[in-house]
Amino acid sequence: MDIRSHVSMVFHLDKCIGCHTCTVACKNIWTDRKGTEYMYWNNVETKPGTGYPTRWEDQEQYRGGWVLDEKGGKLKLRLQGKWGTLANIFYNPYLPSIDDYFEPWTYDYQNLFTAPEGDDQPTARAVSQITGRYMDTIEAGPNWDDDLGGSPVYADNDPNLDGATEEERRQIAEIDRTVFFYLPRICNHCLNPGCVAACPAGAIYKRAEDGIVLISQDKCRAWRMCISGCPYKKTYFNWSTGKSEKCILCYPRLESGQPPACFHSCVGRIRYIGLVLYDADMIQEAAMAPSDQLVDAQRAAIQDPFDPMVIAAARRNGIPDSKIQAAQNSPVYKFVKRWGLALPLHPDFRTLPMLFYVPPLGPVTSKMENGAYETVDAGAEGLAPMLAALDKSRVSLRYMASLFSAGNEDIVREVYYKLMAVRIYMRGKTVQDVTQAEVDEALALAGLSGSEAEAIFRLTSLPTYEERFVVPPMERETAIQAQFPDIDPLTRKASTGFGFREDPARRW
Amino acid sequence: MHTIPCIDSAQARRVLGLGAFTVVAVGLLLILLTIPTPVGAASPAQGSATEGQTIFEAKCAGCHTIGGGKLVGPDLQGVTGLRDADWLTKWITDPAALVASGDQTAVDLVGEFGTTMPTLGLSPDEVASLIAYLDTTGGPAPSGSPTASTAPAEPLPPGDAQRGRELYTGAMRFTNGGPPCLSCHTIAGIGALGGGAMGPDHTDVYSRLGDAVITFPQTGTMLPIFGPDPLTPQEQADLLAFFRTAPVAERSFEAIWVLIGLAVLGALVLIGIASLVWRNRATEPVRVRMLRGTLPSQNHTKRTEG
Numbered sequence: 001m002d003i004r005s006h007v008s009m010v011f012h013l014d015k016c017i018g019c020h021t022c023t024v025a026c027k028n029i030w031t032d033r034k035g036t037e038y039m040y041w042n043n044v045e046t047k048p049g050t051g052y053p054t055r056w057e058d059q060e061q062y063r064g065g066w067v068l069d070e071k072g073g074k075l076k077l078r079l080q081g082k083w084g085t086l087a088n089i090f091y092n093p094y095l096p097s098i099d100d101y102f103e104p105w106t107y108d109y110q111n112l113f114t115a116p117e118g119d120d121q122p123t124a125r126a127v128s129q130i131t132g133r134y135m136d137t138i139e140a141g142p143n144w145d146d147d148l149g150g151s152p153v154y155a156d157n158d159p160n161l162d163g164a165t166e167e168e169r170r171q172i173a174e175i176d177r178t179v180f181f182y183l184p185r186i187c188n189h190c191l192n193p194g195c196v197a198a199c200p201a202g203a204i205y206k207r208a209e210d211g212i213v214l215i216s217q218d219k220c221r222a223w224r225m226c227i228s229g230c231p232y233k234k235t236y237f238n239w240s241t242g243k244s245e246k247c248i249l250c251y252p253r254l255e256s257g258q259p260p261a262c263f264h265s266c267v268g269r270i271r272y273i274g275l276v277l278y279d280a281d282m283i284q285e286a287a288m289a290p291s292d293q294l295v296d297a298q299r300a301a302i303q304d305p306f307d308p309m310v311i312a313a314a315r316r317n318g319i320p321d322s323k324i325q326a327a328q329n330s331p332v333y334k335f336v337k338r339w340g341l342a343l344p345l346h347p348d349f350r351t352l353p354m355l356f357y358v359p360p361l362g363p364v365t366s367k368m369e370n371g372a373y374e375t376v377d378a379g380a381e382g383l384a385p386m387l388a389a390l391d392k393s394r395v396s397l398r399y400m401a402s403l404f405s406a407g408n409e410d411i412v413r414e415v416y417y418k419l420m421a422v423r424i425y426m427r428g429k430t431v432q433d434v435t436q437a438e439v440d441e442a443l444a445l446a447g448l449s450g451s452e453a454e455a456i457f458r459l460t461s462l463p464t465y466e467e468r469f470v471v472p473p474m475e476r477e478t479a480i481q482a483q484f485p486d487i488d489p490l491t492r493k494a495s496t497g498f499g500f501r502e503d504p505a506r507r508w
Numbered sequence: 509m510h511t512i513p514c515i516d517s518a519q520a521r522r523v524l525g526l527g528a529f530t531v532v533a534v535g536l537l538l539i540l541l542t543i544p545t546p547v548g549a550a551s552p553a554q555g556s557a558t559e560g561q562t563i564f565e566a567k568c569a570g571c572h573t574i575g576g577g578k579l580v581g582p583d584l585q586g587v588t589g590l591r592d593a594d595w596l597t598k599w600i601t602d603p604a605a606l607v608a609s610g611d612q613t614a615v616d617l618v619g620e621f622g623t624t625m626p627t628l629g630l631s632p633d634e635v636a637s638l639i640a641y642l643d644t645t646g647g648p649a650p651s652g653s654p655t656a657s658t659a660p661a662e663p664l665p666p667g668d669a670q671r672g673r674e675l676y677t678g679a680m681r682f683t684n685g686g687p688p689c690l691s692c693h694t695i696a697g698i699g700a701l702g703g704g705a706m707g708p709d710h711t712d713v714y715s716r717l718g719d720a721v722i723t724f725p726q727t728g729t730m731l732p733i734f735g736p737d738p739l740t741p742q743e744q745a746d747l748l749a750f751f752r753t754a755p756v757a758e759r760s761f762e763a764i765w766v767l768i769g770l771a772v773l774g775a776l777v778l779i780g781i782a783s784l785v786w787r788n789r790a791t792e793p794v795r796v797r798m799l800r801g802t803l804p805s806q807n808h809t810k811r812t813e814g
Contacts, residue, residue, distance in 0.1 A: 054795035060805035061794050087785060099793035140795060157798050157806060 002280040003303060003313040005323050006191070006211035006354055007249065007273065007472065008332045009263075010342045011184055012460060013360040014419075015270040018182035020044050020143065022262035022271075026186075029250070029261050035240025037104035037129040040142045041247040042262045044184045048158035048172055048399065049145045051183075053100035056233040057159040057346065063094040064231030065194050065349030068288055075288055075350065077197055079228045085200050094228045102140035104129040130239070149173075149180030160402040171394040179394045181360040183403075184270070186262060187234040187247035188345065188353030189213050191278065191301070192287045195246070198229025203244075209479035210275075210472075211354060212249045220244050231349035255476060259469040269463070274330025274470040275323060276337075276354075277303045277314055287350045292408040294347040301352070302337050305330070318482050326472035331459055332356065339448075339456055341415055348406035358460075359400050359412060361419045390416055414446075418456070421446035425453040559634070560641025567628050568638075569728030574645045579720050581621055588643040596642075600635050602627055664722075664745040672750025673698070675743055686737040689747070697753075699763060714751040722748045 026042040045051040059065060063079045080088060107124035115122030126135040145154035150173035155161075161169065172179055189206075193213050196204040203219035204226055206212070215226070215235065220243040226235040227244065235246040250260035258264065263271040282301040289297035303310045305327035314324055327333060335342040335358060342356035390397065390413065397409045397416075405411040421442040428434040443453060459467060480487055564574075571580035588596065591613070598606050599614065603625040606614040618624045630638065674680035677698050678688030689695075694703035695710035707729075713721050722744045739747070797803045 050795075050798065054793075055798060055803075058794065058803070058805050061803065091786065091789060093786065093789035097793045100795050153799065159805075162805075 001313045003277050003310055003317055004280050005209065005275050005319050005327065006278055008276045009355040010272040010332050010335045012270045012358040013181060014358065014362055015268040016182040016184060017268045018044055019267050021265050021267050022184055025261040025265035035238040038098060038101045039236040042186045043142055044182050046146050046148060046180050047183045048155040048161055048180060049148065050154050050157050052142050053096040053233050055159055059231060062096060063228055065351055077194060077229060079198055085225060089200065089223060092224055092228055095224055096233060102142055105135050105138060150178030160399050168396045181362060187213060188232060188355040189249060191283050191352035191354060194229040194231055194351050195226035195235050198225040200225055208483060212251050214248055215244050215246055217243050231351060254471055255474045257471055259471055263469060269468060272331040272468050274332040275327040275472040276330060276333050277305050277310060277327050279303055283352065287352055291348060291406045294406045295343055295411050298344060298347060298352050299337055305333060320475055320478060322473045326470055329470045331467060331470060334459060341418055343404035345403060357404060359404055359415055361416065417446040418448055421448050422453045422456045425450065426457050556637055557641045557644045560637035563634055563638050564641055565728045581625060584642060585645060593639055596639050597635050600630060600638060664741050667745030667749030669749040669753045672746035675746055676750055682743060683740050684737040686734050719748065721751055
């Protein structure tokens with residue numbers, strides 16, 4: 001048992017309103033520099049949709065993540081092995097091009113002031129931020145298919161709909177009843193990151209004490225294999241500095257006790273951050289589990305922070321008690337492990353992402369009938385309407401399973417039973433139009449107790465700032481001392497968290 | 509008023525600093541003056557014969573011999589008896605200037621050897637040493653006039669040009685183990701690739717130097733190489749025969765075309781391998797192909813409209 005701590009995240013998709021405030025917060029802090037114009041470390045996608053970069057989930061094109069080699073019983077990068085890296089090192093054929101993201105632009109605002117007098121109003125034409133030339137037609141943007149539910153171009157080309165039946169496709173696009181939900185995405189800070197494995201320069205590393213995946217700007221050699229290796233396309237190449245960059249989970253903010261900017265600014269308060277303890281010895285096993293057991297294997301790797309065995313093992317690894325306490329208060333542990341509500345995004349990529357999503361109930365149940373939202377089939381008895389709603393949901397369970405459970409619909413169904421049971425329980429308590437028998441039946445089906453339903457309701461709907469954001473004491477000095485015993489931790493005191501980047505010392 | 513002493517002391521420091529600088533500068537000047545400089549201490553040119561011999565081997569032996577007969581330039585045995593030291597000094601220092609001045613001896617030499625001697629860039633001291641060395645080699649001037657034939661003392665056996673070619677290219681080894689000429693020289697008629705570029709091209713060497721060419725292995729440049737492993741008379745004769753015929757054979761254009769053809773073929777093969785290995789490189793963005801509906805991974809079961 002090799003217990004380590006990991007700053008982990010939960011996004012509650014039922015609460016996301018798709019306002020992109022997180023995106024703007026991140027953009028303004030981190031990617032407003034030259035060369036980063038096209039980067040969105042945080043972006044919000046409309047699902048079903050093709051996302052950013054276009055069809056990033058289509059690994060047949062982009063070759064991200066890992067595949068299980070059935071014969072050798074080994075985990076292999078889908079991208080390439082050593083020889084492939086050598087053969088393609090000067091030209092990686094699976095890179096997304098700027099056209100797959102979008103060509104960033106600004107507007108020629110000066111023209112509004114300097115245009116000569118004429119018959120027409122002056123306009124501010126779009127100017128490419130890469131070439132500096134005028135762009136007559138803008139063909140793509142970071143959220144180009146925003147709110148385009150039912151689009152025959154974007155929604156229909158969502159890779160998660162591959163294999164969907166005609167009926168399922170029709171339901172999603174039905175006139176007046178089109179359906180979509182939002183998927184905010186940041187770096188997942190995976191336990192088994194594809195970007196780290198793909199980097200030929202060894203420039204990417206996972207911080208030992210909190211699991212944040214970082215790219216060393218000194219070691220990066222611009223091979224860009226990480227961009228292909230990451231199945232979520234969350235590493236980006238800065239064309240100006242010639243280095244790759246990615247979400248750093250706002251570690252300078254974390255180190256001063258604040259949640260990351262996208263968490264802090266979230267209007268819907270969908271984001272939760274907290275520490276989890278995991279067993280590093282189980283990573284390989286979890287990453288190599290059969291497809292339908294991937295979620296369970298990853299849950300198993302996350303350990304109970306109240307278990308005395310786990311606490312003892314954590315102390316053996318030098319994890320301070322303050323962090324163990326933070327792990328015990330972690331909302332992430334509750335959502336992921338205790339309640340089993342939050343699921344990893346695309347566990348089929350086998351990177352063990354440490355950002356978990358509570359799947360959205362909204363598009364599954366609600367639909368417009370006679371000018372009003374109906375959540376259940378009127379007239380049906382008992383739990384029948386709830387179950388029927390799941391099976392007849394316009395976004396099929398198969399689609400949700402493709403996103404969150406590597407195709408295992410049972411796992412998604414269990415989550416939905418729990419989400420519905422909490423609603424029925426609270427409806428019985430506040431509206432009181434549900435019988436106690438129905439409430440009991442729903443709780444039994446979901447495997448929840450009344451107090452658990454109450455706790456889920458509380459952390460979902462009425463959490464305080466301190467309950468959503470349990471930022472552990474980072475104790476960098478402890479981590480530095482554990483990693484580099486020769487360094488006096490006090491030398492880092494009051495120094496800048498970013499450090500000073502030096503020009504790369506060329507090695508060849 | 510408090511500031512004035514400060515200014516005074518600052519001035520004082522400045523004056524002191526100036527004084528110290530002057531002392532150091534004068535001291536340095538004195539030291540410099542006591543060092544005997546080469547220019548100042550130089551006596552009128554007088555050289556040592558030993559130094560002269562070194563200079564001769566390095567700079568003159570490529571074209572001249574002492575008692576070895578005529579090469580590019582005349583045999584210098586007894587040259588100090590033939591010309592006076594003043595003339596020799598002028599000639600060695602700047603031959604072109606002497607020719608330009610209309611000196612009859614110099615003009616005659618140019619007429620006889622077809623070229624003027626290069627300016628060697630020797631200092632007066634070195635010229636003096638060189639003349640001192642030439643003086644020690646003494647002896648009578650070469651018998652006969654300088655224009656007389658200076659063919660090798662022993663007549664060479666009849667040579668075979670074909671064997672000479674093989675010796676030149678290294679297809680046949682030199683008996684005493686010297687390296688083949690090809691390693692440093694090139695000559696027409698040994699194939700399109702030619703030979704080395706370190707020594708001069710031998711294509712017109714026979715027309716320039718005649719039979720004397722074969723004495724070259726005894727010159728300063730090549731002596732360190734062929735001195736220990738000399739050519740046999742038979743090999744000399746063979747090479748001479750080859751040199752005689754080689755200039756006739758021009759470098760074959762056919763061979764060059766074959767070379768170009770091979771290069772093009774090789775490039776095509778490499779391009780073919782590259783396009784096979786990298787056949788999966790993306791030519792168009794995924795988004796563009798998706799909009800056109802030509803992604804192989806795209807699901808084509810579109811819903812029916814309406």
